[in-house]
Amino acid sequence: MIDLHNRNIDYLRISVTDRCNLRCVYCMPAEGIEACAHDEVLTYEEILKVCRCAAALGICKIKLTGGEPLARKGVAGLIRQLKEIDGIEQVTMTSNGVLLYEQLPALVEAGLDAVNISLDTLDPKRFEQITRGQRFDTVLKSIDLALQLGIRVKINCLPVREFNGDHLMQMAELAHTRPIDVRFIELMPIGYGKDLTPIPSSEIQELLYRTYGELTPCTQELGNGPASYFSLAGFQGNIGFISAVSTCFCSNCNRIRLTSTGFLKLCLHYNKGIELRDLLRGGISDADLTKLLRDAILEKPTQHQFGSHIVDEEQHTMAEIGG
Ligand code: SAM
Ligand code: SF4
Numbered sequence: 001m002i003d004l005h006n007r008n009i010d011y012l013r014i015s016v017t018d019r020c021n022l023r024c025v026y027c028m029p030a031e032g033i034e035a036c037a038h039d040e041v042l043t044y045e046e047i048l049k050v051c052r053c054a055a056a057l058g059i060c061k062i063k064l065t066g067g068e069p070l071a072r073k074g075v076a077g078l079i080r081q082l083k084e085i086d087g088i089e090q091v092t093m094t095s096n097g098v099l100l101y102e103q104l105p106a107l108v109e110a111g112l113d114a115v116n117i118s119l120d121t122l123d124p125k126r127f128e129q130i131t132r133g134q135r136f137d138t139v140l141k142s143i144d145l146a147l148q149l150g151i152r153v154k155i156n157c158l159p160v161r162e163f164n165g166d167h168l169m170q171m172a173e174l175a176h177t178r179p180i181d182v183r184f185i186e187l188m189p190i191g192y193g194k195d196l197t198p199i200p201s202s203e204i205q206e207l208l209y210r211t212y213g214e215l216t217p218c219t220q221e222l223g224n225g226p227a228s229y230f231s232l233a234g235f236q237g238n239i240g241f242i243s244a245v246s247t248c249f250c251s252n253c254n255r256i257r258l259t260s261t262g263f264l265k266l267c268l269h270y271n272k273g274i275e276l277r278d279l280l281r282g283g284i285s286d287a288d289l290t291k292l293l294r295d296a297i298l299e300k301p302t303q304h305q306f307g308s309h310i311v312d313e314e315q316h317t318m319a320e321i322g323g
Contacts, residue, residue, distance in 0.1 A: 001058040003300050011061045011255040012054050014047060015322030017072040018260045022096050023132040024118075026158060026193045027318045030132055042262045044078050046280045048085070050258060053290040055087035057297070059256075062091045065322035067260065070099035076110040083111035094118065094156065094323060096131070097139035104145050114152035116183075117143055120163065122170045130163050147178065154181045154240070159204060161197035168204055169211050175237035176212075183227055183240035190268070191317035201241040208232065208239065215239070226252060244268075256297065257322060264293070266300040268321065 001009050019035045020028065042050075051062065062082055069075055075093075082091045093107070094116040100107075104115070119139055120130050127136040146153040157164070157171045164171075168184070175182040187198035208215055208230075215230035218238055226249040227240040243249075250267075257265040262277030274296050279289070 001294065001297055003297050005251065005300075007251070007253055007300075008058070009254055009256060009297050009300070010058055011063070012051065012059045013063045013065055013255060013257045013322055014051075015065050015067065015258065015260045015320070016047070016069045016075065016078070017041065017067040018320045019071045020066060020068040020096070020319055021071055021098055021133065022068065024096075024120075025130055025132070025163070026160060026187060026196055027191065029192065033317055033319060036261055040277075041260045042258075042277060042280070044074065044081070046262065046277070047078065047258070048081055049280060049286070049289065050262075050264075050276060050293075051082055051088065052085050053286055053293055054256075055085050056286075056290050057294055058087075060087055060089045062088060064091065064093045067319050067322075068096055068099065069093055070095055070103055076103065076106040079107060079112050080110040090114075092116070095142075097142040098133070098135045100142040101138050101145055104142065104149060104151075108149050108151050112151065114154070115146055116154045116156050117146070118156045118158075119143075119171075120157050120160070121167045122174075123167060126164060126167065130160075143174075143178075143180070147180065154183055156183050156185055158187050159184050159199035160187055161199055163196075165199055168199075169207060172208060172212070172239055175239055176232075176235050179236040181229065181237045181240055183242060185242040186245045188244055188268070190321075191319075193318065198245060200246050201243040202246065205230075205241070253300075256300070259320060259322065264296055265321065266296060272299065 003009055023030055023032055079091050082088055090113045091111060092114040093112060097117040121127050124136045128134060143153060155174055159168055171182055174180060184201060184204050186201060187193050187196060205215060212232045215232060218229040218231055227242045229238040229240045231238050259265060262275060263273050264276050265273040
């Protein structure tokens, strides 16, 4: 569906849980966040109903996120049912990779189209420092398994001055030696991310140029969103940049978000949206829900205001929003 700013809104990110088995420093406090009670979280039936109505409006791509989406049971079944909805062309997931190793075969069998694995370092000690967790080896095994199973895999890396500034070329090496894309995502000043120092994409591009030579912009479309991709000589995968802070790409924003408790969120940076859970539990019809979603999309903010104070700024952590 085209919104009031001529943007084609075709992508829905769904957080299926706010729970997580890691505690990344930019996302959560060491003790974790207080998880929502189970009955506050949307059931899979409720999620499917929202997706059916969203698909009727032109949403064709869905990303499952969290918290850690695989911390919730039955995600493969959800994927299977999402893929059966008329109009849904693609269901993908972003995961920290820890539970992926054991679940990936079932997810692929259910129809998962691609997976993004979040990984900020290839050093096991730094991994523990950043995620406050272990199982680094399992994350690496998940990456290899995804390649073996022939599913598209991208690595999401958050370059943060305090943690991995000296490790970024090692991360790029993953795309040198394997057919996977590595994406450097600028840390956004949201939740615990506000306390850390992002490394701007321009600095990483300069480092890549000095290490590997020319970065050639990719012309083909490689994802659902705002990443710009480059190829480098001898690389099997591409290097992507999501520069949400240094470059405003809101004029091309194609997404809306559904939190685990059923808040339909229209822009990452604002608290603007609609609480859908009570309406779903009150028995709202598909026709009324579709109309509500249509009206909400027309209210989608023009752009984020990172760097300036806004009145209804997002106060939730990234684990609650889903990234
Ligand atoms: N647990 C899953 C994972 O880590 O991929 C899915 C949820 S996580 C919130 C989704 C993405 O948000 C991750 O790639 C994470 O690195 C990213 N993220 C968390 N905090 C962020 C921040 N302040 N700015 C930008 N990205 C952030
Ligand atoms: Fe968990 Fe993902 Fe947040 Fe890390 S970024 S704490 S893995 S939700």
